[in-house]
Amino acid sequence: MLRYSISLFFMTCFFWGWSQENTIDLNPKDTVVYKQPYGIRFGIDLSRLATTFLNDQYTGFEIVGDYRLSQKFYAAAELGNEKKTKQEDVLNFTTSGSYIKLGFDFNTYENWYGMNNSIHIGSRLAFSSFSQTLNSYSIFERSRYWNPDGFFPIDSDPIEFNGLSAVWIEFVLGTKVALFSNIYMGASLRLGLLLSNTESEIFPNLWIPGFNKVTDNSNFGVGFNYTLTYLLPLYKKARKPMEKEVKTLE
Numbered sequence: 001m002l003r004y005s006i007s008l009f010f011m012t013c014f015f016w017g018w019s020q021e022n023t024i025d026l027n028p029k030d031t032v033v034y035k036q037p038y039g040i041r042f043g044i045d046l047s048r049l050a051t052t053f054l055n056d057q058y059t060g061f062e063i064v065g066d067y068r069l070s071q072k073f074y075a076a077a078e079l080g081n082e083k084k085t086k087q088e089d090v091l092n093f094t095t096s097g098s099y100i101k102l103g104f105d106f107n108t109y110e111n112w113y114g115m116n117n118s119i120h121i122g123s124r125l126a127f128s129s130f131s132q133t134l135n136s137y138s139i140f141e142r143s144r145y146w147n148p149d150g151f152f153p154i155d156s157d158p159i160e161f162n163g164l165s166a167v168w169i170e171f172v173l174g175t176k177v178a179l180f181s182n183i184y185m186g187a188s189l190r191l192g193l194l195l196s197n198t199e200s201e202i203f204p205n206l207w208i209p210g211f212n213k214v215t216d217n218s219n220f221g222v223g224f225n226y227t228l229t230y231l232l233p234l235y236k237k238a239r240k241p242m243e244k245e246v247k248t249l250e
Contacts, residue, residue: 034113035236038068041184043229048080057085060209064186064227066105071239074105076122078225082209085135091206097130099210101170113239116231117177124170126192128210134159134203161200166208168194168221176229186227194219 045062052059062080069075083096103124109117135158174188192211199205207213211221 034239036239037233038237039232039234041066041229041231043227045225045227047226059083072107076105077102080210092135094133095130095207097128097209099128101126119175122172126168126170126210128166128208130164130209131162161203165198167196168192168211182231184229188225190223192221
């Protein structure tokens with residue numbers, strides 16, 4: 001009996017010493033490397049298509065795209081064409097032309113693993129080339145004998161003004177939300193500051209494609225878009241964990 005007790009004692013001491021050298025970690029850290037997709041995201045502006053369908057005086061489309069440079073930064077661009085006829089108090093005119101916008105977006109939203117949404121701010125440098133056609137106009141009749149309202153319509157052929165252009169910078173606030181795998185719905189608000197505006201000497205630019213309405217004594221314009229885009233993944237890159245995630249893993 002004593003022999004068995006001594007053997008049991010030595011076996012207990014052996015396993016106790018081994019367990020001290022090989023402790024069990026009750027809070028293991030996650031060693032899984034999280035990777036995010038990097039690639040080209042492209043699509044269309046739904047608001048311009050809807051306006052084209054609902055408004056007979058407007059036709060337009062816009063192609064949008066971005067390319068992910070890092071976890072937060074995206075190179076972004078928009079390319080579009082618009083044609084719009086407007087009736088002002090004494091003028092009826094049509095503006096038609098194309099524009100391009102180049103810049104970047106910075107994602108301020110902290111995504112958890114598996115998410116790729118964004119709430120972004122950004123800027124664009126935009127250029128537009130267009131023409132304007134003065135369809136009809138009225139002049140002020142001082143005598144008001146033939147026209148008591150004071151304005152007399154002028155009967156003339158449409159006058160076209162070509163070679164017009166404008167350059168502006170845009171400040172962007174927007175969001176993109178994943179609907180399905182690699183399919184995103186987005187929206188953005190644009191505040192434009194007109195930097196240069198080449199116009200005719202006898203007829204000012206009252207509306208600029210991509211910039212919208214031009215107002216007197218102001219170089220600011222406001223625009224927006226609603227987009228549907230598709231992400232074409234080109235490769236994946238390890239994602240830097242957020243501070244909250246690091247604390248949780250620790």
